Amino acid sequence: MADVTSRLERNTQVTTSDDWEKRRPRLESLIKPLLEKQAGFKGIDIQWSDGRLVEITSWDSEENCRNYIRNGGAATVATYADQAVPTAAYPNGTWVRSNSF
Numbered sequence: 001m002a003d004v005t006s007r008l009e010r011n012t013q014v015t016t017s018d019d020w021e022k023r024r025p026r027l028e029s030l031i032k033p034l035l036e037k038q039a040g041f042k043g044i045d046i047q048w049s050d051g052r053l054v055e056i057t058s059w060d061s062e063e064n065c066r067n068y069i070r071n072g073g074a075a076t077v078a079t080y081a082d083q084a085v086p087t088a089a090y091p092n093g094t095w096v097r098s099n100s101f
Contacts, residue, residue, distance in 0.1 A: 004099075015051055030080040035077060038067075043058045044056065
């Protein structure tokens, strides 16, 4: 069975790869402990390119992924992530989530 994934993409205020590399350790230290407490969490892949942050989380089941999204886990992680890598200002701060079940 293939991994269940949830992909969150958003535009950020980070505009250079140097700035991204400085912020990445803080981002990881803030969100990984939260994710590791979520039932069924398997891993995260964090990517950044041209001001766009992509977080892809992997889950052991569709149910655990949905619970993460619907029961507040994803919102909590997003809030912490926004502290380390702020979202771009309106109207450029679009967030898009997609799932693979």
